[in-house]
Amino acid sequence: MLSFTTAFVAAAVAAGVVASPAASPAALSRRNTPNGQGTNNGFFYQFWDDGSSGVTTYTNGAAGEYSVNWQNVGDFTAGKGWSNAQPRTINFSGSVSASGNFYLAVYTWSTQGENYILEDYGSYNPCSAGTSKGTLHSDGSDYEVCLVNRGNNYLQNWSVRKNKRSSGTVTTANHYNYYQAQGMTHNPLSAAAYQIVSTEGFGSSGSATITVSEASGSNTGSTGGSGSSTTTTASSAPTTGTCAQIYGQCGGSGWNGPTCCASGTCKVNNAWYSQCL
Known part of the structure; x- marks a missing residue:
């Protein structure tokens, strides 16, 4: 100690x-x-x-x-x-x-x-x-x-x-x-x-x-540095239930919440996290 x-x-x-x-x-x-x-x-x-x-x-x-x-x-x-x-x-x-x-x-x-x-x-x-x-x-x-x-x-x-x-x-x-x-x-x-x-x-x-x-399954991969991250676009077609609001999470490994966006587009930040932007 x-x-x-x-x-x-x-x-x-x-x-x-x-x-x-x-x-x-x-x-x-x-x-x-x-x-x-x-x-x-x-x-x-x-x-x-x-x-x-x-x-x-x-x-x-x-x-x-x-x-x-x-x-x-x-x-x-x-x-x-x-x-x-x-x-x-x-x-x-x-x-x-x-x-x-x-x-x-x-x-x-x-x-x-x-x-x-x-x-x-x-x-x-x-x-x-x-x-x-x-x-x-x-x-x-x-x-x-x-x-x-x-x-x-x-x-x-x-x-x-x-x-x-x-x-x-x-x-x-x-x-x-x-x-x-x-x-x-x-x-x-x-x-x-x-x-x-x-x-x-x-x-x-x-x-x-x-x-x-x-937290178990948390993303600890590199992100945010110059040339260290990529962003791609995922489908934002409505699914059952309420869609995520702008800047809300809309996907990722283990994610059980909404996979559509009420506004914006669901963009993949990494394998664990996608966000409505």
Whole structure:
């Protein structure tokens, strides 16, 4: 079991002043070198702290489990997942308890920007200061999709789940394909350094215990890089039952849902996933 703690005490914290969880997104700095990362029990883990204030303790558990405790932090991210970003179907379970703002998300990072599929959060919705890119329905809920510019051309893609949860399944391909269809910033996968289920605290205190795994039959093939994917057109003729809506799944290995599109055309992204575009 690996555990480490970072402690930063700033004058503002000593005076009892903590960064506001509703601060403008532009106030967050670009992420850079992590405090720690590596592999643990077959999973990649990553921990980053901005070093501005507070105490954060991260602990790796068995298999895909991790826990993190934080007090009066400026900003940190921590979690487990994979060292390469792919259109995985990801299972996660656990709990988060926080006073102030936090994010629980499938998270990828690159020098070009970040992608958040946000499953649970505290007092601040990041899309409130972003550019709306519509609504995506996936995994039993609508997601508010937006683009946030952190400054210096460092951009974030966000999917903010309307029905918050701390356990469930995320079909990441639905989100990555939607971002590309909307022309949102960089390719979500080609430059990503890692893909984790991240707990993040921002101007807050709290604790979380999360377990991560990849769903059986999930697609981990290469996609999204330059010259690394192909797209072909599949039949969109109506079948029995309700057809999928635009950007919804309409086919793939093991798929038992609709195989027709109410609008658009069912396009094959790979053997596991086809989408109405």
